[in-house]
Amino acid sequence: MLDEILSEADIQTEQNMGLVQVPLDFVVGTSTMGRTYSFAANFMPILDEETEFAVKWSNLSDAQMNEGIRDPIKAFEYMNRYYVLEGNKRVSVLKYFNAVSIPAIVTRKIPKLSDDYDVRLYYEYMKFNEITGLCSVEFTKLGNADKLLSLVGKEGRWDDETKEKFAKVMFDFSKVYNFRGGDRLDIKLGDAITVFMEVFGMDAMLEMSENDYNKNVINTWKEFAAEGEKHKINLVLDPKKVQTKKRVCSIILFLRPKRSSRLYFYIRESRKHLRGCIRMSLGVCILMKPFQTNWRQNMWQVWMRTMWSRCLRIL
Numbered sequence: 001m002l003d004e005i006l007s008e009a010d011i012q013t014e015q016n017m018g019l020v021q022v023p024l025d026f027v028v029g030t031s032t033m034g035r036t037y038s039f040a041a042n043f044m045p046i047l048d049e050e051t052e053f054a055v056k057w058s059n060l061s062d063a064q065m066n067e068g069i070r071d072p073i074k075a076f077e078y079m080n081r082y083y084v085l086e087g088n089k090r091v092s093v094l095k096y097f098n099a100v101s102i103p104a105i106v107t108r109k110i111p112k113l114s115d116d117y118d119v120r121l122y123y124e125y126m127k128f129n130e131i132t133g134l135c136s137v138e139f140t141k142l143g144n145a146d147k148l149l150s151l152v153g154k155e156g157r158w159d160d161e162t163k164e165k166f167a168k169v170m171f172d173f174s175k176v177y178n179f180r181g182g183d184r185l186d187i188k189l190g191d192a193i194t195v196f197m198e199v200f201g202m203d204a205m206l207e208m209s210e211n212d213y214n215k216n217v218i219n220t221w222k223e224f225a226a227e228g229e230k231h232k233i234n235l236v237l238d239p240k241k242v243q244t245k246k247r248v249c250s251i252i253l254f255l256r257p258k259r260s261s262r263l264y265f266y267i268r269e270s271r272k273h274l275r276g277c278i279r280m281s282l283g284v285c286i287l288m289k290p291f292q293t294n295w296r297q298n299m300w301q302v303w304m305r306t307m308w309s310r311c312l313r314i315l
Helices: 001-006 052-066 088-096 117-134 144-152 160-179 189-200 201-209 212-221 221-229 247-252 260-288 295-314
Strands: 010-022 027-030 073-078 079-087 103-110
Touching: 001 010, 001 073, 010 073, 027 088, 027 117, 052 088, 073 088, 073 212, 079 088, 103 117, 103 212, 117 144, 144 212, 160 189, 160 201, 189 201, 212 221
Parallel strands: 027 079, 073 103
Antiparallel strands: 010 103, 073 079
16 A cells, blocks of 8 residues: 555655556555555456445446456556555456556656665666656666666667557567476576677667577576676576466456456455365364374365365366
């Protein structure tokens, strides 16, 4: 909740950013306490299905399926994270449907410049954002934002052609980089593409095929790792051995009912059943522990069997 964060922050000024296409992954909370009682931390609804809130949520779900949600929300941006002032249900519905972004009328809250490392990074990000118009590219190392601007080679604000070229190389690079396990490293995508572009150059990246990217990302892995070592990061040293971990909660959400009223009930009840599964599986495995050496593996097996059987009852 933004109110709690800002109570400890020293805000210098506010800036009206106008209409911005905000990445939904960067929408992390509400502006005030009131809405925290209606949503879980991931913006999924938690109120009873008989409430007026549930009816409105279901209607928005219908609108998204039929024609798409177009009305912008209102949000505050602080340190490149967004906190909703108006439009929490729209965010909730679009997050459920795995939308990438949402239009928002944004007011930026700017902290005073200080020696704090994150604040200094944020000031570099604001300069990068002003020149490029991009809000989804982040960095962990000071100086990388300016370095990337220099590598792209465009003087002043980016025009549409520059944005299109950068969007292409970012998409092609991130697809292979994340597949190889780059999203498991504790450096940001902005750092990674800066390292890669410093080695190969913008023009060469525009001409690379997927096979070229695949080979070159593997060959550049030591440089990605070195970028993280500068900040004492735990590293994934072999991109070929990385396996993406899936959250248990995500397993539940891929079976989507067709009707929005059923969908609202499904989301809410699946949370209840998951909590019950956890309690049941732990109870069974505590009984197993004195008799079996592999009780942790058995706990996972019991948990998964119980979770699936309970979740299927919802349907």
